[in-house]
């Protein structure tokens with residue numbers, strides 16, 4: 001894999017994850033965000049999965065409740081990498097009446113060449129992008 | 141000394157080096173070699189001032205991404221594009237010369253240490269201000285970087301006396317290269333034409349093509365075609381790997397603690413991702429520039445940010461009540477374009493007044509180019525968020541994926557690079573590490589067309605460093621012979 005551009009390397013997978021928020025009180029699903037073709041180099045024995053971070057989730061939830069749909073479309077949740085078990089644990093937020101359902105697609109990077117590569121994992125767990133502003137979740 | 145066009149025929153075999161083109165590259169070489177006592181002929185296609193007639197030869201077609209009209213992004217006259225350049229200079233970074241994981245084609249066949257010895261002579265030639273060393277910004281993946289922003293040197297004016305008085309430097313205006321004749325791996329002569337249709341052949345021991353980052357490739361494509369492929373037998377990369385520095389306004393920022401970024405009153409601050417960040421994010425090089433907004437624009441930005449981030453808005457109101465001044469900044473960027481075989485100069489079907497096919501530029505920014513600018517801006521945004529010293533807003537075209545590049549505005553730097561790429565191997569480039577055509581013992585190319593990759597820094601300092609390095613090489617060959 002050395003020196004092979006990631007965009008053409010069939011061993012490199014891209015994870016595209018859509019986040020559907022299920023609000024049990026109103027029995028509705030809503031698309032609250034997506035990990036825009038986050039790229040992960042996956043190698044055997046180190047298969048990463050993607051989940052959300054609590055602050056980002058709260059923000060997405062609040063936005064869904066309070067903002068017009070145009071603003072909702074603009075939310076991008078920035079995601080750190082976690083294990084699959086942790087993903088499942090975090091996805092069920094008992095007591096809050098809501099579930100965030102990640103729908104992920106693994107694409108070989110080579111077949112996704114026409115898409116521009118997007119951000120790799122970030123180091124700041126609680127940042128979000130709203131109308132182009134890169135914010136702390138607590139800024140909202 | 142200026143030489144009338146009809147006197148070209150009388151030169152016989154007296155010329156050591158014939159330089160074709162008198163821009164930053166051509167004049168640097170002409171002046172330097174003439175001072176060393178060599179007999180130099182510099183043939184310039186334009187006149188002392190540019191005219192519609194000479195400029196017309198620069199017209200061409202653009203296919204692909206939006207780009208500036210080819211005749212508007214350079215000048216065809218004595219001194220070339222230094223007659224309208226901005227004078228902004230900075231050397232390439234050592235990292236720029238290396239292969240990147242995301243784009244191995246960025247590797248040069250030489251390292252930056254080959255050019256370092258020519259830095260101060262090039263800086264003298266271009267009258268540069270001192271360029272301080274980069275300063276890493278604490279707890280960030282960014283460095284503060286510096287450029288020389290001094291008054292742009294017009295080489296035609298700076299060397300006016302040498303051009304009119306030096307016995308060793310003959311300068312012939314309105315002399316357009318139209319053909320190169322080659323025998324046994326040497327260029328025997330070059331044919332020049334004026335606008336009245338007269339032609340003369342010139343013989344010289346060495347030839348240097350210095351016609352700029354588009355016409356170096358165009359003229360070699362044409363001359364090679366005329367010479368039945370004898371000039372450049374392995375021409376698969378001729379015209380290829382053409383590059384620009386995309387330029388754009390990429391967003392805005394509100395800075396809570398200007399001193400943390402080293403921002404002073406003038407705010408002329410440049411930032412760039414450090415090597416580790418470039419490698420980690422698999423991006424190419426990028427320079428970000430912050431322009432301070434006036435207080436009204438800053439307040440408008442605060443109002444907008446407060447709408448999106450009410451909690452932060454409340455903190456800002458408190459800070460302002462305490463007398464703290466927050467600065468709005470426009471963010472501009474220039475970034476490296478991936479060297480790609482697909483981006484190229486080719487000959488179009490239309491001929492100019494001299495009978496040479498016009499250039500067609502086929503140019504498109506790649507996914508990696510777009511990724512580079514988005515990630516670079518995110519690096520700044522993340523740093524400001526992490527340290528809580530500001531917030532960044534990405535321009536609409538960058539905020540949403542896929543990134544759609546602007547089709548108007550600045551677009552690019554008018555930095556024409558590549559097309560006659562430097563390489564170790566004739567199948568991967570047009571000139572070798574000495575800037576010599578692989579198949580010709582006595583023909584060289586000068587200018588940014590030989591760049592293997594482009595970094596983000598403006599190209600003229602680097603091309604003058606390369607030109608002075610070529611002078612050393614030729615001086616050695618001329619004195620040894």
Ligand SMILES: Cc1cc2nc3c(=O)[nH]c(=O)nc-3n(C[C@H](O)[C@H](O)[C@H](O)COP(=O)(O)OP(=O)(O)OC[C@H]3O[C@@H](n4cnc5c(N)ncnc54)[C@H](O)[C@@H]3O)c2cc1C
Nearest residue numbers: 161163164165185216220221226227228317352587598600
């Ligand atoms: C508006 C503008 C601003 C710029 N600002 C900056 C900046 O701030 N910093 C920076 O580093 N760079 C800048 N550049 C780029 C810079 O101008 C070029 O990198 C530099 O001038 C290139 O020098 P050159 O000698 O290789 O080519 P040119 O300057 O293009 O010179 C080529 C010469 O060859 C002549 N010629 C062409 N065809 C023929 C022919 N057939 N026969 C004989 N002669 C011929 C031309 O007339 C011309 O004199 C700017 C460019 C523009 C247009």
